Amino acid sequence: MKRDQQHVPLYQKLTKFSETKPISFHVPGHKNGAVFPSYAKQSFAGLLSLDLTELTGLDDLHAPHGVIAEAEELAADFFGADHTFFLVGGSTAGNIAMILVACSAGEEIIVQRNSHKSIINGLELGGANPVFITPEYDQSVGRYTSPSIATLERALQQHSDAKAVVLTYPDYFGKTYNLKKMIELAHDYHIPVLVDEAHGVHFSLGAPFPLSALEMGADIVVQSAHKMAPAMTMSSYLHMNTERIAKERVAHYLQMLQSSSPSYPLMASLDIARSFLATITSVQIKAVKDSVNQVRGIFKSAKMWSLLPVAESDDFLKLTLHMKQGISGYEVACKFEQAGVYPELATHNQVLFIHGLQPFQQIEQLKKVVKSVDEQLKICESRATIDITNLFPQKVQMLELTYQLMNQLETKVLSFYKAVGNVAAEAIIPYPPGIPLILQGERITSEHILIIEQLIKQGVTIQHRDITNGIRVFNR
Ligand SMILES: Cc1ncc(COP(=O)(O)O)c(C=O)c1O
Structure with a gap:
């Protein structure tokens, strides 16, 4: 039976508990917000009243059997996982845990070379023996994206005893690739696939968003709910859909890596983000898509950059400006910030903007800022183009x-x-x-x-x- 995805059990439990005006003789020291400097009290008040601890009825993240378990089950149901763990240490904690579970010291593990540092740190912590598969340079977007299927195939042939394949999907800029084929290849060798889907929590919404890693058969998937869904920073999910790795082992590493006093506001925001995604309508998604197109139109009106096209299989919420030669992405980001518009990131030749999951409101303001930034930019003849096309000469590298x-x-x-x-x-x-x-x-x-x-x-x-x-x- 399908569950009621409007239900937000953890959030409701916390608000109900707070309404009883409980007297606190326990941690945290702010005593439900009563002990807090007056200058900051107002801004923090709502949050502090929910910033509780493992009191009777509020369950325990490290051994959930009550309301946290219920919230995690609702998430597993929506995302299509056998089991979902709530993370309060970001995808960073989930990525490290999945690597420690999959691979012991000295064992080989196949890893995408352009992984986030949390993956690389996980390898070091576990003393793994990584086999790096290098990404291809994609001329159409001017950066490294994903390794090719042939590269993974070669790594699997050469290292068929590897304990796992670790991939990142999509990349920071929302670009996807044929992950399904890669998962199938690894599974042919009975090797589990662990996916850092930090930027793809909303892919479970289905079309027009890309396919999600869970849908394509990944064994473990880690998602930063806080990146693309309305969750608080550090709130993430770790989903499992596998018989190749035991859930208890993941739980074991997560309780080692995460705080023994996990934040209830963060966990409640995971409950809320899941319900938000699960109940968004196709009409609302269409309105988001229309808004993205309008914003794209504004960015396109400038002369000093081009707006990279987004393929149907990629995430349309990501808007990437590609600078004309002689203009630095860092400089452009800086000019936007000076005008009060903050992009997600800049590289030497690109600036990334992320659209939210509701229509953008400040259209007129954005038009003015884009026009003004565009007019301020000057091509600097002496600025050499940074050629990174030769960065990874070896396809499979130890x-x-x-x-x-x-x-x-x-x-x-x-x-x-x-x-x-x-x-x-x-x-x-x-x-x-x-x-x-x-x-x-x-x-x-x-x-x-x-x-x-x-x-x-x-x-x-x-x-x-x-x-x-x-x-x-x-x-x-
Ligand atoms: C691809 C990727 N994986 C993992 C992370 C870490 O995520 P979190 O900030 O949730 O710890 C990031 C952060 O930017 C990322 O870009």
Whole structure:
């Protein structure tokens, strides 16, 4: 029997509990919002009244059997999973957990090279032996997207004992690929497929959105509800649909990786986001699509960039501006921000805007800002185009050292050109999108250095530290 997807049991339980005006002699220390500095009390009041803890009747995320279990079951029902776990540590926690479950120290695991750093961190934490499959450079969108089917096939043939295949679907820009075929290929080798679908929580809405990874047979799928659905930041789902991996093992790692005091507002927002997606109507989706087209029309009116077309199989909520040669994506994003319009991310040649799941309201304001940014931009003849088409010469690539060995080696910082030929002791991660340009354990090439230098010139943020002094390498 289909469940009532309007129902938001966890949210309702919290609001009902709060209405009883309970007296708190327990944590958290804000005592349902009573103990809080007055200057911030008003903004936080509503949320603090729901910021409860594992009180009688409110269940426990790490051993759910009551209202959290009910909310997770409703999510599994809507997303088409055997089981859904609520995550309060973002997709980051889910990605790390799924890797730790699938693969023990020293075991091989096939991983898409342009994965988010949470995947790479999961590999390191587990001491896995990653087999990286490199993405193809897609001329039509001017960036690396997904590995080809042939590359995965080759990796599977060469590493048929691999414990899992880890893929990202869609990419940050909403681009999809034939994931179904890849899942089938891996399953032919009895290898489970773990999908980082951080940007695709809304794909379960069906057409006109792309197919979801669960629909295509993935074993584990992690989604950031907070990215594309109306959920609070850090709220994510981990779905399972598999007999290849035990649910208890996933639960075990999640209770290790996530707080023992998980946030109830975050969990309630997962309940609400699921109900929002499950009850949205086709008329509402059409209105969103019409709004996207209107916004696209505004961005298209500019001269200094082109708006990348979106294929039917891709996510139409993502709008990517591709800069004319000599214009930096970072500079354009900066100009939009100065005018009060905040895009999702910029790269050296693109700026990504994400449309929400309801019609956009500030049309006239956006028109003015687009016109003004377009007029302010000037082509800078001296700005070299960053050629990244040769970044990943090897289709299937292993690290130079195991994580176990890396843990034992001394490191040193070398200036960029001296670092060439050495093995990187740190990942270099332009942020966003948080995808490593150089992996820890990878040999540094002059190509890497050229790109880093150009990115720094254009103002990219490299996460963690000031990279201008050089790169940390292993002292061998
Ligand atoms: C592809 C991808 N996976 C995982 C993550 C991490 O997600 P979260 O912020 O929910 O931890 C991100 C974040 O940007 C991402 O882009």
